[in-house]
Amino acid sequence: MSTRTLSELSKKMQKIDIAMLSTHTDHGNIGGRPMSNNGEVEYDGTSYYFTWDESRTVKDIEKDNKVSLAFQGEKAFLVAVEGKAKLVRDRKAMEKHWTPDLDRWFKDGLDTPGVVMIQVDATRIHYWDGEDDGEVKL
Template sequence: MEKDFEDREAIKKLKSLAEDIRFCMYTTYSDGKIESRPMTTLEIDTDGNVWFFTSRNTEIGDETNRREPVTLIYSDPKSNTYISVSGNAAIVESEARKEELWNPMSKAWFPEGKDDPNLVVLKVTTDEAAYWDSTSSKMVVFFSMIKAVLTGTTPEGGDHGKLNLVG
């Protein structure tokens, strides 16, 4: 069933779906080439912005100061949840934000800790998203597909829609 959301309801829906997945493919387009790399979502704030850590020594950390257009792809096949988020990325120079976002798991990627001079905060200001969410079990989805084949209809795919995150 198609369900679109606007503004605060869209942000609430994004947070409810993406925060449980935590990992996304951070996708950029540069020099005629699409590039994706896995990133760990640290937070989705009350405005729908998505926050990450990265290193100045990476392409993302080195080249993102120009509000680069990005797409974040979240996928959880076990729960049949998929999200595509569009927005613009920028490095945020803020020691306070670094402190707020730091968690013990971040040390795996940044062994020098939150004081690592190469650690930077990356903010994706979101514009819109699309989601597909079927909380049904795989067996329910499978039988829905069989029914569709036998009846010549389209299978019930759960909820899907657009999230307009810009008010």
């Protein structure tokens, strides 16, 4: 088992925009949905995603904040993240992570009613890079 640093993984993750965010949902099921990291590619163990406050994702996180993220890059490079999600509704905090591309989904930007940010703080990161795999210690 290899041991890469978080910085080394971050460099390999720079071209990955979409992650699959999975939550624990009703009756012990797992719910997954694709989420954009909004171009924040300097991964430091924390990632941010925007969604609707009334979404199933938010309801799942309110019940159980343990989530997972799955990233797929080039040439069999994959990253699995286990973490804890936090719902952020503070406008100042959301402004730091907002990009104009999000206006496609939220037509009034941060003034769109019902926008919420999901912050995921990693607790465990496992990666596969071809035949090389390992875990990043946080």
